Every structure is written in C-alpha cells, then in structure tokens.
Amino acid sequence: MPETLLSSRNLAFELYEVLDAQALTQRPRFAEHSRETFDAALATARTIAEKYFAPHNRKGDEHEPRYVDGRAELIAEVKPAVDAFLQAGFLNANRDFEVGGMQLPSLVSQACFAHFQAANAGTTAYPFLTMGAANLIESFGTEQHKRLFLQPMIDGRYFGTMALTEPHAGSSLADIRTRAEPAADGSYRIKGNKIFISGGDHELSENIVHMVLAKLPDAPAGVKGISLFIVPKYLVNQDGSLGPRNDVALAGLFHKMGWRGTTSTALNFGDNGECVGYLIGQPHQGLACMFQMMNEARIGVGMGAVMLGYAGYLYSLEYARQRPQGRLPDNKDPHSPAVPIIAHSDVKRMLLAQKAYVEGAFDLGLYAARLFDDTHTAPSEEGRRQAQELLDLLTPIVKSWPSEFCLKANELAIQILGGHGYTREYPVEQYYRDNRLNPIHEGTHGIQSLDLLGRKLAQNGGAGLKQLIRLIATTGERASHHPRLDALRVPLEQLVNRLQAVTLALLGDLARGKISAALANSALYLKAFGHCVIGWRWLEQAIHAEIGLLNGHQADRDFYLGKLQAARYFLTWEVPGCHNDLALLEARDDTCLGMHEGWF
C-alpha cells in the first residue's frame, strides 16, 4: 500500500543518514534512547495519525466549527484524535522522564509531529498550540503558574492559545490596545479585543489558557511596552479546582479559505470589566517572552507547510502512476495503449519539482530541529551558542520557504490531477487551501523578509551568517570528491558567493542609515537566501545519496538515484534562477520603492 503521509524511507534517510540522530543518544539527556526507541515513537505517531487524524480531515473541512450559544462547536471526531495524541504522550514528547515526558530529542519529536501535520492540519493545531503555551509557562512562569496552569496542560486537561493579533493592528504588535490594570490581589484586569485566535474556544478540554499580550498603564509606547499575561477561560482556585467563568467571551468565528478544522476566533476580554489575568515574566518584556513561543511556532509552521506539501506530493505521485492517459509524443499509433501519466515529461517535471520542494524543506525543518537540540544538549557551551546563532538566522527561512514553495507543490499536485484535482472529491485542493494560511500567520512573508535582512543577519556580529557560509563551503568541498556532484556544486557556489557580496553591501547600507532603500527589496533577498539554504541542504542530501550508493545498498539504489535527480533539479533548474534577484539587489533597484501610491 502506498504511503500517504510521508515516505518512511526518506524519513529514515534524514534521521539516520543525513542528520545522524543516533549520535544524539551519546548525549546524557538522550542516553536511554536508541534507534529502536526513536522508531517506536515514530511508528506510534504514524499509527495514531493514520487511525485518528487522517480519516476526518475532509470532514473537518466540510463541517467547520459553528458558533452556537456563545460557544464553538466542533465535529465529534476531533476529541478522540486529540485524546489519542495525549494518551500516547506526544504533548510531552520533549519533557523529562521524571515528569512523565518521553525526553525525546526535538529532531525525533518533530518527525513524529510531521505525521499528524500531514494527516490533519486542523485537528493537530489544538495540541500544538497547547505545547507552545505550556513551554512559555515553563520558561517564564512562577511556581504557582506552573502548579495551576502548566501541570493541567501537561496532564492534557487544559489547552492553550496565543492571543496577539488585534483588529486594527495586524502584524504591528507595537500598536496593540489591550490594557491590563493592576488589581488589589496582585492579578490584573484585562480589557481588549483579539482576532484570529486559533483554538480560542472549544469543549475539548476542561479549560483554555490564553497567553495574551497587553499593555500596563505605565507602558512605554511601542514594542517595549508589551507585557504577557495568563488569562484562563475559567478561573482556577488555589486547590486547582475550576472556579467561575472568566470574563472572556467568544465574539465570533472567522470562516477561512482552508484549515477549517481549527476554530479561528474573535475574543473579547473584559467586556464586563472582570477579566482576570496574571502577569508572566517581567513587565514590558512580554514580546521577548512571546518570541520564544513564536520561534518554536515558526519551525512548527514551516514543518506544517512541508507536510501539507508532502501529502499532496505523495497523492499526486500515486495518481500519476495509476492514471493512464495519452501516449508519448513520438508514438503516433492511436491503437497503442495509453501510458500512465507519470511517463509524460511534463508530469515528471511537476512531480520532480514537488519532490525537490518538499524533501528539501523537510530536510531543512529537521535540520532546524537538530539545531534546537544542539542549543540545549551540544557538549560544549561554544557548540550550544553556535547552534543558537545559526538557528536564529535560519528561522525566517524555516518558516517562510516551505510556506511559499510547498504551497507551490500543492498547486502542482492539483495540476497533475487535472479536473479531478479541482474537485473536492480528491484531497489535493484542500491541501492547497490549508497551506495557504502558512505564508500569513506567525509573521507574514513580508515580516520574515524584514526579520532576516533587517535583524537576523547582523545579530551577534553576523556570527550566524559566517557559520552558514562556512558550512556551505564545507559541503561544497565534500561534494567535490564525488564527480557526479560537480555540476550541482558549482551553481550553488556561484549563487552563494554573489549572495555573500550582496549581503555585505546591504548590511553596509543599513549601517549607514540607508534603511528604507536597503530593505526595499527584502522579498528578493528572502527568496535568494532561501534558495541558497535549500540548495545547500540538497547538496548535503546528494552527498549522502552518493555515500549510500557507494556503500552498495542495492535495494535502495532507486531511492538514492531519485535523490540525486531531485538535487539536480533544484540546483540546476531553480538555484540559477535567483541571479536576476541578486542583480536587482546589487543595483539597489527602486522600481517598487519608487512607485507612487497615486500611480496605481
């Protein structure tokens, strides 16, 4: 039976050939793990995803949450699926054994999560948001916060959300208007409106813990005046029992293009002046705290985009193998039988592009998870610091690149299915619609490009960038030992060299205060930088494919040759296409910046 969520052969290639997951078991934190325990967790994830998540993916799309008597009603299939996820322990996949966690490396837990993301983006969001909120409380909460709010989340009884966006402000968090007034008991009274709050209401859990950004009365203007609050749906008594309903009201639901299984809510805090919140972290430091959650969320978003792309790729691949239609162009005999459409060169192109996008981005997402492990568990402090610097730099790419190109993969999957792909009788159009959210939420594409060019590159004296350039050079050097990889190495090196020069020039402009001009074409920069990173990861994959072939894994020969061909596709079809982007950046082209609003 064909695999529908991801290729387990490709996953094993990533974990055990490219990213060396087994090396992690040498570290004290993961010493009790082995390839066997990793594989057992992965097998469990796959089983639950296939059994409980995938079957209602379409139903969740067709029956989106409804607003009934001030509550959001979901289809019945969501709760058993989330419960299975919780019971298998995935909510605490990374937590310590001693609190009941699985103490897995992030590399392996992300690979587990990937199965759920491919199976059902809508249902998966509920536990994922809860993980993010729980991690925030774990990092910044007091002992009391942990007792009252974190522990029930770990136990799977409370769920979480992140409540940032406000109707008038969108991406501009500096302008939020939600207020927090100190109350006599040390808590706060929250007042304001939030929109697009995913999982903002449901009956899946006893309580919902909203992580809310708001401003204290003495807050300075802008992003330096934002604080973070825990705002539960139901108040919690000191003994942990549920108190009365807090003054948080579901104002309405948004009706989305896709990803319909996840409630998207408008929430009113404090309509009656009685919304109780608890400050978490330092006053005015809320955004810094939230960024921890957002950075994790951005890796999660990137992997989510990958997996929707992956599911579409596998579906269209199987369709192309099964669907006979037409003949090859040099066959003029109408009596000859039709060939499966996978035999047509243009269909191969659309499959190969999808493979290059989704397997390239899958590798990057897992590489980022591996870096995240290194930030905590690399043997040396230097190693941990370096991992953090590189991860910080790569985060905008990990989030944005799959959101753009694995979405494009979904568009190609629809195209391969033709008229059928356009109908809701087949799953690929839903994958596109679900995936279309990813370039928007958790920081739009535009925000990511400014984050990369305007902030991340120069961080720590450019240490992350230097490291990346060094790593790419090392990969190129290793590739040069494989004659077949020369044709792939060269276009990457040409692009990276040019990108490096452009980067220095743009950073120089920024340092000299030419800020608007330097950032004007950040979208071009994001694309070229992303293609360098993915091109590098494909060259890495190609090296490991060559090693696999040299090691004489005959049974895997097709798999490795496919890897080499996808690497060839990406490095010779896609990577050189970025030179015009760099030429425009070199010229500080002002076509867009110079467009007057009145000229449209």
Place this chain on the structure above:
Amino acid sequence: MPETLLSSRNLAFELYEVLDAQALTQRPRFAEHSRETFDAALATARTIAEKYFAPHNRKGDEHEPRYVDGRAELIAEVKPAVDAFLQAGFLNANRDFEVGGMQLPSLVSQACFAHFQAANAGTTAYPFLTMGAANLIESFGTEQHKRLFLQPMIDGRYFGTMALTEPHAGSSLADIRTRAEPAADGSYRIKGNKIFISGGDHELSENIVHMVLAKLPDAPAGVKGISLFIVPKYLVNQDGSLGPRNDVALAGLFHKMGWRGTTSTALNFGDNGECVGYLIGQPHQGLACMFQMMNEARIGVGMGAVMLGYAGYLYSLEYARQRPQGRLPDNKDPHSPAVPIIAHSDVKRMLLAQKAYVEGAFDLGLYAARLFDDTHTAPSEEGRRQAQELLDLLTPIVKSWPSEFCLKANELAIQILGGHGYTREYPVEQYYRDNRLNPIHEGTHGIQSLDLLGRKLAQNGGAGLKQLIRLIATTGERASHHPRLDALRVPLEQLVNRLQAVTLALLGDLARGKISAALANSALYLKAFGHCVIGWRWLEQAIHAEIGLLNGHQADRDFYLGKLQAARYFLTWEVPGCHNDLALLEARDDTCLGMHEGWF
C-alpha cells in the same frame, strides 16, 4: 467610489490609445459604430454586471448547485442576471444587425464581457457556453440545425454546452468511447458518458443543446475518427416546439474548489438506447469543428483569468490604501501614526506585480480580440491571413499566461489582505479558487505548451512566428525614440533574440525526429515565450504612455507614470528571469525526461 471590476481609464487607454478601436469604424462591417456606440455598450455591460452579477458572486460560491431529483438546482439570482445579459443583447454582440445582433467588433464585445467575468465567473459561464455552441452551429450546421437549434439560442431560449471529456480519457480526446450509431431517420443514437460538462443541467432555459464528440462505427482510431453531434436535452419537433425528453441523464454533480456557481456535471447519454443526436459537419471531422469553439473558448478562458486577477488587484489596492498598519522602516518613533500599508515597499511590490500581470494580460487578451476582428474584416486578404496566423500562434499564450500569472496575482491579493484575505468574509480567496480552474480546463497548461512548441510554431512555415518577431522588433525600434524606454527595450530584445535561436534549434530537432527530447521541457518554453509576448505588450503600453505624456494630458499624468512603472517592473524584474529557462532549453536539459518512475 473605487471601481471594482476593472479600471475604466485603463480600458479607454487600451481601446482608444493602444489598440485604436476607432479605426475599426472605418471598416464596412463596423461603419455604423463610433466611439459613442462602443462606450454605450461598455456602460451597459458595466451596469448589468454591477447590478445583477456581482451581488450574488459570493452567494453562488456558498450555495453551489444541488442535485435534486435528477436535476441541478441553482440559486434564484442566476436567472435574472442571465436574463439581463440576454435582454441587453450581449449574447449576439457580434452578430449582424439584421438578425438582431449588435454587430460589434470582437475587441469591444470582449471588453464588454470582461465586466461580467470580473463580477461573477460562475453565472457568466452559462451565456458564454451558449455563445460558443451557437457559433459552432452557425459555422457548421445545416439550415435545419440553424432553424431548430441556433435560432432559439440567438433568441435566448436555448442554452448550450460543449461535451468532450470522458472519465477514462481526460485530455486525450483520441481515446473517447462515446459511440454514435446511424438510425433509419438520418439521425444517430448516442451512447456514452461525459464528465466535467459545465452548464450540463439547469432550469435557466427551455432546452439545453449539447455539442457532443463521439465516434461513428466506421471511425478510424485516434483524433481522426471523432465526429461532432448536436444532442438536445429535449427533442425539438419540426415546427420548433419541444418534444419529449431526450435520453440524456444527469448522473451527478462535481463539487469544485471554486467556480462553484457553474454546474459541473456528469452526463449519461443513451442509458436507454434512445439518445438522439444529429451529426454536424463532416463525419470524422468533429475535432476540427470543435477546435473553432475551443480556440474562441481559450481566448475566453484567458480573459476570464485576467478578470479574476483584475478584480483581486483592485480589491487589494483599495484595501492597501485604506488599511493603516505599521510605520516605515526608518521611522523609529512609536508615537507616530500608522501609515496605510500601501506605503510599505513590499506591499507596493505585490501591487505592482499584480498590475503588471493583470494589465499586461488584459492588453494581450484585447489584442487577440482585435486580431480576431482582423481575421474577418481586415481590408486585404493578406491582412486577414496574417491576422489568423498570428492569432493561431498566440492562442496558447492568451489562454495559458493569464491562467498562471493572474492566478499568481490572486495569491498576492490574498497576501496583501493578510489574515483577512484568508477569510471568506473578503472576496479575494474566492477569486483565487475560481481562477484555479483556468490552468486546467480548455486544455491544461501542459497541453498548451505542447500545442505551442509542437504544432503552432511550425504552422504555415513559421509565418506567425516571423510576424511576431517582426512586430516586436518594430515596437523596439519605436521605443528607442523615447530615452526612458531604453532600459526596458534592451532586456526584451535580449530575451527575444535568445528565444528566437532556441526556437530554431528546437524546431530543427523536431524536424529531425528528436520529438520527445525537443518537447520534454515545453513548460519552460511556454513560460519564456509568454514572457516575451507580455513584455512586448508592456513595451507597447509604455510607448503609448510616453505619447500620452508628450501630448500633455496633465490630468492623466499619474495614470501614464503608473503604466511606465509597471512596464519597468515587468521588463526588468520578470523578463530577465527567463534566461535560465532558455539556458536549460539550449542545453536540451534532460533532468525531467531522464527521471525514472521508480526513482520517485
């Protein structure tokens, strides 16, 4: 009030500055027309589109046709809209005055139709399909066919469809299995199943006339054995009254990603062996007949794709003007007011790209309509022949380029609206979903690329191509008289020169029988060719903008400067990006062709 369907200033620019619609009134067929009669028709189209079509565009999406007791039920708003279209005479916009037509040039009627396509793709399909079917009967039908089927269509009492696709065959019409057996009375008995038949059932008209492809018993295999039949839903008596229901059954409806307002049906012909059809045109010549309809339909599809892009562009433009958010990157004062998002460079980029795509493709669509007029009414036979040769060559581009790039425009419109764009509370996500059909129907993108490279280029000894190259050269020469256009002319000429060389080489390969290799990367060729054509049309528009500026139209200054900036965007940001595509074609790259099915 901002315009929502298209910019009437841009339409006037196209008709009266770029494409010289007034010159058509010098021709005998259009001698009774004038700019005033053209503008009156356009104003009527706009009024009806705004009043009857646009208001139920969302409702048609939310309440797609339902299958009830063997019939397709539509929302009530469709019929009054179609009736208003019919009563205004648009169904016969191009027909002779003497049969009650408006005798408009195609250039003007396409511009009229564009308003409906922007307002409501779903409802517009019903009269459009009818126009196509009516034109087929007019061209190939007998007097009796015309009396019994065409006249009631002209009168707006019968509607039409085109019934080509079969479940097992998709794009491969050579393999259709629907059979037509001769009956004693000179008619035929049709038996077979068709899918994706738009407008295949409804109660909007007294009767539905299906134009059906089927094979006669003695048909040769392949495309040379396909015949065309008129198959009415209700039989028609000799006196024109309706007879009994024909043996055509609605087997079911397809549920689409978008374009939901148009019924997409599965039809069973002859389940009871009693489906009556009438041969139209010569036996085994059906595909040639149908291609007349398909070529018109392909221009219609292209314009439909343009107009969905256009509507999204205008909506996102107005949103960007109204929506305040954030500050410019060199403004660090959080107390300063937020700016409208149109002030952000990356938003300008997304608007400028949309403008370049939709106004470039809009120009091409109208240019093609102007060519269509020339095929009928150019003063010399030579002129008519040349117009036909060029139109044949451009048809795959007119169909495919907007289907790809105006769809991309819709994706950008969603992005500009951010989270709101992703909700169904705003119209842009529907534009994307509706437009996603266009690269699929009426010949997929892949089919168009093969049609261009494998068939159209070499037609008539390459006469169309030579003409196009000459026209582009002339435009370049004229552009060279405007100093500001030098920077735009050069990248176009560089690409065209290289494309010309690649074309000759590929045609040479085809002539030498290297067919699979030459056609393997037809997708790259289609893109580069399309960018040359659109780049040429943008240079034409830029020349006319320069002329407008020189003529001192001060009131229009902003409009013309916007045209110049959009031309600059397309010719310097997009056109040079095709060089890697051409390099791959030059190298006869076999990355896709050489990919083995087992390697995926």
